[in-house]
Amino acid sequence: MVYVAEVIVDVPAMQTDFPYTYLIPTEFGDKIQEGMRVEVPFGKGNRHVQGFVTKINYYESLAELAEFDMKEIVALLDLSPVLNPELLSLADEMKEKTYSFKITCLQTMLPSVMRAAYQKWLVLTDEVSDDILYGIFKGQDEITWEEAIASGQLGQLLKLRQQNSLDVRYEVRKRNRSKVIQAFRSRLSFERAEEERQTLRKGSKQKEALLLLLQKATDTQYWTIKQVQEEIGINRSTVKAGEKNGWLEIFELEIQRDPYAGREFETETDKVLNKEQQLAYDTITESMATQQEDVFLLQGITGSGKTEVYLQVIAEALKFDKTGIMLVPEISLTPQTVQRFKSRFGDEVAVLHSGLSTGEKYDEWRKIERKEARVVVGARSAIFAPLENIGVIIIDEEHETSYKQDETPRYHARDLAIWRSRYHHCPVVLGSATPSLESRARAQKGVYRLLKLNQRANPTAQLPTIKVVDLRHEVTHGNMQTFSNPLLEKIADRLTKKEQTVLMLNRRGYSSFVMCRECGFVLPCPNCDISLTLHMDTKKMKCHYCGHEEGIPHSCQSCGSKKIRYFGTGTQKVEEELQQLFPESRILRMDVDTTRKKGAHERLLKQFGAGEADILLGTQMIAKGLDFPNVTLVGVLNADTALNLPDFRSAEKTFQLLTQVSGRAGRAEKKGEVLIQTFNPQHYAIQLAQGQNYEQFYQREMQTRYQGNYPPFYYTVQLTASHEEENLAAKKMYEIVKKLQQVLSNNCIILGPTPKAVMRVNNRYFYQVVLKYKQEPGLSQVLKEILMESQLAMRQGLKITIDVEPQSFV
DNA sequence: AGCACGCCGACT
């Protein structure tokens, strides 16, 4: 019998995007399983790469299959499969839908620590001159490839290689190390320990203590070395000596890095559901009990208690001995959210989000794999949680764009959730106060089942009043500042009443920059067609596209004038202004700069919740999930910056943001007030947000989409080509359009090619084409062909990307 | 991706 494995190798390229067949050495025969990672030789030389076993086959004899020479698998990288059959098959779906490589999909499903690290070594195999041995190899018999390059002696080394004095060694390293600590257990019987103790020299206090410890041990008892060192004062060396004498056995203990260790979670019990919540709960759990693959759209106004429904539905799944996934947008994965889940489900919850260190993420992932956690809460990538027997998948804030990954593979968590629900015959719940037009339209058509929550869960809380301030009016009255008079009055009022204020600065489509007052020159990025953003905290000018940094200019690069104006209502600037206006007030600023450090987000919110500040000033991130009873005023400083973006979703995004931030006011008995400052008070997104009227917004926006032939009436695909030379990128895009036109029907709308809004990024020029279509059977095939051809174009430095249902067109 | 093979210009 000959066993072979089909392996997807870690070489992300079109030409290698299929399984390669490797012989399974007999020593691995009983251990290897589908879904494990292996190390395999690939290509010329001693190159080794990581691969995923996707299939194991066997044949009666080698003659049956060998029309080529097969190589053997070198090593197993896992003890048990890291991907189960479901996830392996999900990878196929992803590859197909996102036009990406299978290997990329497989890697994406795992925590980043499990991606292989490769190390190339140069190994001396013969005597060499002292010059080389000490000069380049520093007396060692091997150096890394990086060190070889740094030595600047590659020519010399190449010669050695030809003389066979040098070998190249490749190493595939696993980076996923569980955190282990050393522990030991006794190997002595009571009597043997007693005997050993008699032989000890006088004064061997530590050894005696150790023997006494071992003597009274039960069979399964063990201690960690650290523990005995701290508690009893037995040194590491004493324990080691004990091991040598055969008293004890040292072993490694896998420990969990629990990011929430040492924190108390109050146990929380189910709240009583109101009629609407109960109906939603009943409908969803009924679907779960009968193993329907329904997709529910749970449309509930802010404060209607969607989360309570989620929690109880998951609890029900657990009762059926099933598991549950809940996806939350990254920014609302706050400690408050985590706390709520932990207090309800205790240790059964695994949390996956970017705030965790890579090690912590790996441990949470292992917890799920070992089936210690049956509930997973996390951001987008938590949709790959290796849970089995899923009872329900919930996506909260369903409309959030962060559910779509903006790099390859460009998958949408919602689509994958639906795919997994079909595999497990379980329902999906999409929840939002302001559903995406796509989802709401599907619910309208009956593709999804619509559930509505129109009442606030806490009926004593009154709805906030929402006012719109016309900034055009304010400007003509000579008020050029960030704050309109009405807003200033309200803030002052709250300060005297000792109530809290939340101010939001809409950063989307907006950034602070420096401009010359004499000639109007704005400092651009040398690599991109965009102005540099002013960062006061680091005192640097920074490009948000390529990361370029330089100092803040003191004179104009163009005309030499020293009159530089620091433009911008970046949050820092607003904070300064605010402090000047209200010198006595305590202000907390929350933006990317102040929340970069681990735990900073949590700390700021805690401070604000404890009443240590009067005003919380922040960007979009404050729009979600905050629930502070003493907040009675919410101000939106610039509601409309996003409205001017050339994106058909700009109205939708603005409406969603305003609705969400309005929900931050008046969470308790005190009545809340919301003030929206805008230059477009007549815009329907703002008007309808003021009226908190989602339904009307939906109707109105659907009309706009219908007229513009946009989603949800049309599907969209965006193709992008980039090159260092502008005309080459443009030329390629024209070729692609030509090819598309030959295949696609007349009903397909092709927009472009056009240069992207920011045409040059990192010294590359970007051109795009957007396709809008209803039904194009030939599309998938032609896109694959384009991708195939683009593989060759790569050599000329041309990059092509395909984005199915892009979230942003800018 | 990374490596070897192979076919054309500036050097011993």
Add this chain to the structure above:
DNA sequence: GTCGGCGTGCTC
């Protein structure tokens, strides 16, 4: 005549 440039093709 050779060393070495990088275009092209292949990897079980």
